[in-house]
Amino acid sequence: MHPLLNIATQAARAAGGNILHHLDRIDQLNVEHKGKNDYVSEVDKEAENTIIQTIKKYYPDHDIFAEESGASKKQGKPSEVRWIIDPLDGTTNFLHQFPQFSVSIAVEVKGKVQHGVIFDPVRDEMFTASRGSGAYLNNRRLRVSQQKTLDNALLATGFPYHDFSYIDAYMASLKSFMTSTAGIRRAGSAALDLAYVACGRVDGFWEFNLKPWDIAAGALIIQEAGGLSTDFNGGDNYLTSGNILAANPKLYKEMAQTIGKTVPNELRK
Template identity: 70%
Template sequence: MHPYLNIATEAAQAAGKVIRHYQERFDQISVEHKGRNDYVSQCDLEAEQAIIKTIRKYHPNHAILAEETGRQKGDDTSKVEWIIDPLDGTTNFLHQFPQYAVSIAVRENGKLTHAAIYDPVADELFTASRGAGAYLNKFRIRVTEQKSLTDSLLATGFPYHDFSYIDDYLASFKAFMTTTAGIRRAGSAALDLAYVACGRVDGFWELNLKPWDIAAGALLIKEAGGLVTDFNGGEDYLESGNIMAANPKLYKEMAQVIGKTISKERRR
């Protein structure tokens, strides 16, 4: 295992320890509103600090992009950035709905190179390094070989605080709903992407996400043999927040639906 992935794993498990602590102490959690349907809890903040502390122990000069504390510039000579979501699925966590995860990715010279997603409820650790494959608890994982939308199970995320694109989203949702075996919306994009990587769902699409939501999951899927793009078929999903992922056989059909249902303006 690459040293950076070892650190990501250690950091994810440290955050998981914080999350498990609060799983049994919901009455002790303080919560703030960042915006409409957008929350940050004491657990989010402490989990993020546990991750950052772990990274800083080994690499005090690396850059960090974290959901709660923002961007911390690093030593430009290293050109390494850690992309952190300490608790993806905060709303689920606050309602004791057991679908949330820690997500950590490493970006070097602008390319994603390592990823760790940890589900503290199921004790499942998804990991990947560029060119070295993707794993679930040290066992190799692959995307499905599903060939057709008709028999596929997709995952997605609903708009929850920015509803400006809801009509486009609902058009895509209707099209996929009527052409697939089913759609799941569990509330954690990081885990949805991890599930594409390990074959629990065949594909995923969502609009308006943040880099920390999808960076680790995107690398997992690529290393598990899948395709990950923005809605124009490009590589700008971390910037646009629009992401589509599937195995190579199913990707083309999904892209056709996205192209027909989501406007050019929203596909940027």
């Protein structure tokens, strides 16, 4: 395992321990509203601090880009390495004790994501990947599914929950996929949805308007598992646009055609 990936897994597991410690005392937590249907708890902050402290112990000069604390850079020349962190993806699920949430950590080197970790502390499942070295679940090699057509496919997605400006386009895509697949799942953690594409539990995933920390690790894990993860135009701008489409290569083409038919050009940037 690459040293950077090793530290990422250590940090993710430590944060997962923080999260599980608080799972049975939800009613005692301090919870803040960042915006409509957008919450942050003391557990998010504690988990993020644990991750950052673990990283800084070994790599004090690396840059940090985290959901709760934002961007952190050392003075002077920027580091070539940046850690992209979501300490608790699925906070709303966690606050309802709905067991679908995760820790997501990606490591970007010279502007390109090279390592990714998604950790599900409830199931003790650690999804990992390093560019060019494959993807793994608890040390077992991962491959995306072999599903070839939409009619038998199980897809995952995320509903709009605080920005509803694109809801019509989303609903058009949802309607098309609902009527042409075996089913749609909306579990509430985009990072885990992407991990599930990588291991074949779902055949594809699409969502609008995500943040870099939601998808940086998962996109790489899918690619290393033999899948495709792109923006809605088939490019690699998903960390900027927040729009991501992911699937095995055979199914990806059909999903992309549906997105092309249902999502206006101005929303596919």
